[in-house]
Amino acid sequence: MATKKFKTKMNRLETIVDAMETGDLELEKALKYFEEGMALVDDCHHELDQAEAKVMKLIESDDGQAVFVPFEGEEADDDASI
Structure with a gap:
């Protein structure tokens, strides 16, 4: 599982959460999903x-000092194109 990409891990985690939220799982299956989900987290x-x-x-x-600059994600990119 360590070789999976971040997005693949997040997708799997979403699948697990969706399955667990239904409440239709047997206890053993729910525990396995929980353990897998916690490992993914x-x-x-x-x-x-x-x-x-x-x-x-x-x-x-x-000069080797860390400069704390707020990380600008995709929203900042959208603003720049306006």
Whole structure:
């Protein structure tokens, strides 16, 4: 499971949540889904932490000091095209 891409993990997590929200699962199946879901959450959290560290490294100033700049996501890109 470690080789799956982040988006694939998130899609699987959504599938698990949808299945568990129905309430139609047997207890054993629900527990297996819960365990898988928690492992996926941990994996995704770890990947996000790594991505954050890369972003912070990229915005390090010339003198080696970290410069805290708000991360601008897709919304900022949309504003720039207006």
